[in-house]
Amino acid sequence: MTAQRIDGNAISQELRGQVAQRALALKSKGVTPGLAVVLVGENAASHVYVRNKVKACQDSGFFSLLEKHPDTLSQDALLLRIEALNNDPQIHGILVQLPLPAHIDAQKVIEAIDPAKDVDGFHIASAGALMTGMPGFWPCTPYGCMKMLESIAYDLRGKHAVVIGRSNIVGKPMALMLLQKNATVTICHSATADLKALTLQADVIVAAVGKPNVLTADMVKPGASVIDVGMNRNAQGKLCGDVDFAGVEQVASFITPVPGGVGPMTITMLLVNTLEAAQRCLA
Ligand code: GUN
Numbered sequence: 206m207t208a209q210r211i212d213g214n215a216i217s218q219e220l221r222g223q224v225a226q227r228a229l230a231l232k233s234k235g236v237t238p239g240l241a242v243v244l245v246g247e248n249a250a251s252h253v254y255v256r257n258k259v260k261a262c263q264d265s266g267f268f269s270l271l272e273k274h275p276d277t278l279s280q281d282a283l284l285l286r287i288e289a290l291n292n293d294p295q296i297h298g299i300l301v302q303l304p305l306p307a308h309i310d311a312q313k314v315i316e317a318i319d320p321a322k323d324v325d326g327f328h329i330a331s332a333g334a335l336m337t338g339m340p341g342f343w344p345c346t347p348y349g350c351m352k353m354l355e356s357i358a359y360d361l362r363g364k365h366a367v368v369i370g371r372s373n374i375v376g377k378p379m380a381l382m383l384l385q386k387n388a389t390v391t392i393c394h395s396a397t398a399d400l401k402a403l404t405l406q407a408d409v410i411v412a413a414v415g416k417p418n419v420l421t422a423d424m425v426k427p428g429a430s431v432i433d434v435g436m437n438r439n440a441q442g443k444l445c446g447d448v449d450f451a452g453v454e455q456v457a458s459f460i461t462p463v464p465g466g467v468g469p470m471t472i473t474m475l476l477v478n479t480l481e482a483a484q485r486c487l488a
Contacts, residue, residue: 208457211353217469221265224476228266231483238483239268240298241290246276251302261472268295276306283309284317291319297486298324298479324478335381342478347379349470350411350432357459361386367404369393370413375434379411412447422452430459434467
């Protein structure tokens with residue numbers, strides 16, 4: 206069997222079309238969705254990410270504000286900027302690009318964002334809302350993974366989902382989203398005793414570790430669905446995920462490629478969250 210690919214670019218394109226239309230409708234009511242992206246320091250990858258986020262906003266007809274600060278910016282000065290953005294009526298979503306320089310406490314900065322503008326879904330209030338099934342913003346990457354499963358009409362009820370990775374940004378919220386859709390969820394991590402024994406029982410596997418070849422064909426039950434959140438460079442410098450794609454696609458029924466899988470979905474869900482934040486202003 207060769208797995209069917211879940212095309213993140215195609216799903217993104219469709220969702221972004223819907224977002225742009227909804228943005229137009231909001232504009233006609235006098236609200237232009239606005240996202241502020243705050244970048245501190247010179248991390249090269251972060252500069253690429255924020256450029257893509259701002260461009261996606263422009264393409265969807267949003268207002269966007271990119272604030273670049275030197276890595277000498279103090280934590281207090283950054284907190285003042287967050288407060289100003291919290292009070293800015295043109296801004297519906299605030300994203301502080303991570304990582305922040307070592308002298309800044311990232312959690313403190315995230316907690317300073319108004320939860321109503323926390324379109325990254327990283328605030329403790331957003332995490333609590335997800336955990337309790339209350340309305341709130343979901344972190345964009347696992348939210349994008351859920352949309353990919355939705356695109357193939359995957360019914361998670363009663364299925365065994367194994368999440369590899371336990372980060373606050375992907376692994377933990379991913380597990381909660383799968384649970385909310387009635388999957389039986391196992392979270393695996395670096396101290397898991399026998400990863401293969403668990404992944405072999407899985408109907409759905411989400412790999413979110415940040416290391417190539419975490420999941421190989423011998424670890425996958427025939428017919429399972431595999432979502433690859435990884436973004437790594439292999440020895441040849443080529444972009445690759447956490448999954449041994451060539452091997453696993455021979456065993457799985459559905460698989461997301463890297464590139465062109467989860468990656469484009471993350472920014473798309475940021476647009477969805479920002480639009481939602483703007484829409485809530487009208488309600
Ligand atoms: N750094 C890497 N990924 C992300 C993300 O999704 N949001 C933010 N704010 N920073 C990141």
